[in-house]
Amino acid sequence: MTPAEKHASIIKSTAKSLGFDFCGIAKAGFLEEEAPKLEEWLSRNYQGEMGYLANHFDKRLDPTKLVEGAKTVVSLIYNYYPEQKLPETEGSIKLAKYAYGEDYHEVIREKLNHFLEILREEIGPIEGRGFVDSAPVMERQWAQKAGLGWIGKNSLLLNKQRGSFFFLAELIIDLEVNPDTPLAKDYCGTCTACVDACPTDAIVGSGVVDGSKCISYLTIELKDAIPMEFQGKMDNWAFGCDICQDVCPWNRFSKPHQEEKFKLHPDLAEFTNRDWQEITEETFRKVFKKSAVKRTKFKGLKRNLDFLKLKKSE
Template sequence: MSLTTSKEKYAQIIKSQAKSLGFDFCGIAKAEFLEEDAPKLENWLNQNYHGQMAYLANHFDKRLDPAKLVDGAKTVVSLIYNYYPDKPIAAVEGTYKIAKYAYGKDYHFVIKDKLKVLLENLQEQIGEIGGRAFVDSAPVMERQWAQKSGLGWTGKNSLLLNRNMGSFFFLAELIIDLEVSPDTPLAKDYCGTCTKCIDACPTDAIVQPGVVDSSKCISYFTIELKDQIPEEVKGKFENWIFGCDICQDVCPWNRFSKAHQEPAFLPHPELEGFTSRDWEEITQETFNKVFQKSAVKRTKLEGLKRNISFVKK
């Protein structure tokens, strides 16, 4: 087998294995320094758009160079995993809302397990491969890598958009020391003149197309911010108490979203019937039971209560 055909064969094997594990899309990019993204990242940090998320300023070089994360890195495999629910939990008008990604089991665990299996399967089929799996838990610029591997483009809300399924999905990566035929980056921006996400953001967090001031984002206020929420954003949360989906809900590309097929992402049975009163009177016992394996655990009960009090009319 020639080197060229072996690299193409590896790509086919990777994509086939990814599909068998439930990933919706798989793209491949050459592992190299993200030269174009370095000044953008530096400028974003200098503007303090990361707020209190100090960790985003750490490991600057690692964010831009996959070889600093995996010795001998040759390839970045980007994967998409759908989390769009069959129906929103807060279907009743006036009920508190949490981001759709947090309905079920914490995605870090679900997808990380799949990535480990994927790497093991590749090692069985191809041979010894060194690499690491990443799910939003290390300094990897996942949207940039996904775009380089042809999975989509960066929308005006800064999220990766895919023409077949919008943006309600998780991104994950395998960085490996195997040379694989790369996919062609998506050069076109399919947002056109649409500004629905910018217009809909109640806290004006999208400061320019593709750039979000995280320190103004409802997701930041309800999850990352440990202090009191500033009074100037009072009345602007539209009942969101953990995360926010506004800029995704209004995006025309999300009309292509289809319900996920992942049992782990189904909400806890009690959560589906939560009323405003249930949220307001939630106890530690209920919190532990309903959100035992959920990303909502990040706020702890005190943080969730703070958010509910702030949003409560």
Template sequence: MRNTTDLYAQIIKTQAKSLGFDFCGIAKAEFLEEEAPKLEAWLHENYHGKMAYMANHFDKRLDPTKLVDGAKTVVSLIYNYFPEKKLPEKEEDFKIAKYAYGQDYHHVIKDKLKRLLEILRDEIGEFGGRAFVDSAPVMERQWAQKTGIGWLGKNSLLLNRQMGSFFFLAELIIDLEVTADPPMVKDYCGTCTRCIDACPTDAIVQPGVVDGSKCISYFTIELKEEIPQDVKGKFENWVFGCDICQDVCPWNRFSKPHQEPKFDPHPDMMNFNRKDWEEITEATFNKVFSKSAVKRAKFSGFLRNLRFLQQ
């Protein structure tokens, strides 16, 4: 006869799948001892650039019990966003990271996580916990590896053998004891260095370590001031985010189109050419990106990015 913690694990995985999550792994909520010196060194090198929030809540990033009182379990989840059709990507076209094609994932996935918590409480009984999707100091990729659903690639992203890396990560941190999965200990990247070789700004400073302050995504989304001239001509027309290190990754040959209508791009975007982008008005920007993560850059930031690419 199976024990209760095994049963909880099965219920969580079954219900996560029913809500569209592709993978679900479970780990014991504990201090991430191995990650502490790595995070400290990364911050010490100023690889977070102007992302001051990355240096905040150091203890909370490493210890889930500081985010949820009495936390016993971290549930790590994968949700696919690989598009069926890419936006036009001719050499002269401006490009947007695939994760931002559709509606803002924070809202779409948070709603699913809240629903998952409701279903689990109905099936299991009352328990405490919180849902996270890139919304708090949670080391998502490290937890995902600890729950066995992937490994950290040389580009520091989580890779999954069945799906590659075009997916969102999300977590439930709960005070319920659940049987944990074995961690992913094997690195399936081998000697491949395609992501390192392809990065036009040399942001991947060593396998698994990214200097965030050199990343095209950082310049086009996080940086609020003018983009420095020393990276001029290196963006390969990425106007919001960047997928280069994922596009060249051999594991992404296994990517399959997502089944989430909310992640489909606004119809107008599919026909945008370079001229349309160059002449975009604030009204068009607000219409096309009304629910998109692109709004994070604001219209003024988007124009700054366009100007930089046109210089």
């Protein structure tokens, strides 16, 4: 076994021990094929008000500009599909499933820090950084290069064993590691379930989403008033949206996660539409203290709820 093969074995066993469902490895380098795609996406203003997506263009395409001397990108999958879901009765308020429990940024970042510590103990001095939706890293493209799945029509990474209800995270390190084989095949075929189901027509091409029309963008990233053209099209989503994932045939393979911190907050399980309508800042702080929902702040959540024109329910 070569040192690069041994490193790959250590990395994959460590990933498993830390609860990651899948681990793939790719050689760090410039994402040449992605550069024109990203440039066109930005030129069409599909980023909406997410101006930060146009920043650090070179870093977004080249991990060696994020970690000096980077040789390897380790891509990781961490499941968040819930066993207990919010009530799914007609007219009930919806939150993206990833926001049911504690903020994934904090939970997974802690695991990535531990991951690097273990690698340094097992292998020796390693320079690197962990990323979880927190820096200009094209995580889906790197996961595909690492053999973990393919980019679906909804632009999400799809995995044959888990669908898409998972977080992606990366370790960019200066260690030589034996890479995995990229997944070249697209297993979506002629299916257009996600395209057909999107109520705001945000999926404008295969693997291309107009972010400015996406319900997740409208309820989280957009800071101004939600444009009236989306009135009646939000399908009661108050934070994020799972429509394109819920209808995806590959998500029939989703299995409940085993992460205690991602479990549905007990208070949320009892929320009625009246509770949502009358939510106070005090309740918001209590229920969403450790949640990703705090990102939109109380004011943002209220704006979303008001836009949905909720009817009070007993």
